[in-house]
Amino acid sequence: MNRRDILLHGVRLTAVAVLLPPTARKAQAQTAAVVxxxxxxxxxxxxxxxxxxxxxxxxxxxxxxxxSAGKFRSKTLDSDDSFSFTFAAAGDYKYFCSLHPHMTGMIKVE
Structure with missing residues (x-):
């Protein structure tokens, strides 16, 4: 903890700053791309x-x-269309193309 005394209009104020270690700071969410x-x-x-x-x-x-059955479903994506999904829970998310079921993928959320 850091302390700093400040004199303001003749009144002594004490400011206290608490610095969190890097591991305690919230990490920013990231975006991953699948083509x-x-x-x-x-x-x-x-x-x-x-x-x-x-x-x-x-x-x-x-x-x-x-x-991904019961988890997410895009609309039909034409050329250059995109679909995004934010993962709120850990787990393995198998997914596929409903128009071409042989197309499969996996998202692993830790």
């Missing part, structure tokens, strides 16, 4: 932390979706 191209999710597996957002962007010239 949909040539009927694949790339990268096929992404590791993020709770509070992070993943954004999928379709670079194919045909529509795709991003679906």
């Amino acid at each position: 949909i191209d040539n009927f694949t999710f790339n990268p096929p597996e992404v590791k993020v932390k709770i509070g992070d957002t993943v954004t999928w962007t379709n670079h194919d010239d045909i529509p795709h979706t991003v679906v």
